[in-house]
Amino acid sequence: MLSDEQKKKLTEYLGECWHKWEPASNGNYKCVHCSYVTFRDFYPSQRTFTTDADFLALCRKAVEKDEWAEFWEFAERKELCSGIVTYNEFAVWLFLDNPERACCLAAMWLEEQE
Numbered sequence: 501m502l503s504d505e506q507k508k509k510l511t512e513y514l515g516e517c518w519h520k521w522e523p524a525s526n527g528n529y530k531c532v533h534c535s536y537v538t539f540r541d542f543y544p545s546q547r548t549f550t551t552d553a554d555f556l557a558l559c560r561k562a563v564e565k566d567e568w569a570e571f572w573e574f575a576e577r578k579e580l581c582s583g584i585v586t587y588n589e590f591a592v593w594l595f596l597d598n599p600e601r602a603c604c605l606a607a608m609w610l611e612e613q614e
């Protein structure tokens with residue numbers, strides 16, 4: 501389960517806004533960072549980092565930033581104790597088994613870089 505702090509970090513890694521709402525006119529809310537305006541009770545949701553799409557977005561960003569090999573190596577190190585032996589098993593474990601865990605790995609990887 502990712503903490504809000506981890507989700508914020510991943511959101512910012514993607515170059516997206518971790519919205520912070522303040523009341524605006526007509527009952528709307530406005531993000532203090534990016535000025536996005538939304539209706540009361542209809543906040544656009546932040547990424548949950550529980551979906552394949554969220555994990556793949558992180559993968560694409562890591563490739564774009566030329567950090568993919570680092571992440572892959574980190575993920576391989578993290579799954580060592582899980583009993584996975586082959587490269588194929590590792591790829592299935594990382595991409596198909598549990599996107600939230602995969603996003604969590606990405607968050608841990610970012611934390612390790614600090």
Ligand SMILES: [Zn+2]
Pocket residue numbers: 517518519520531532533534535536
């Ligand atoms: Zn925002």
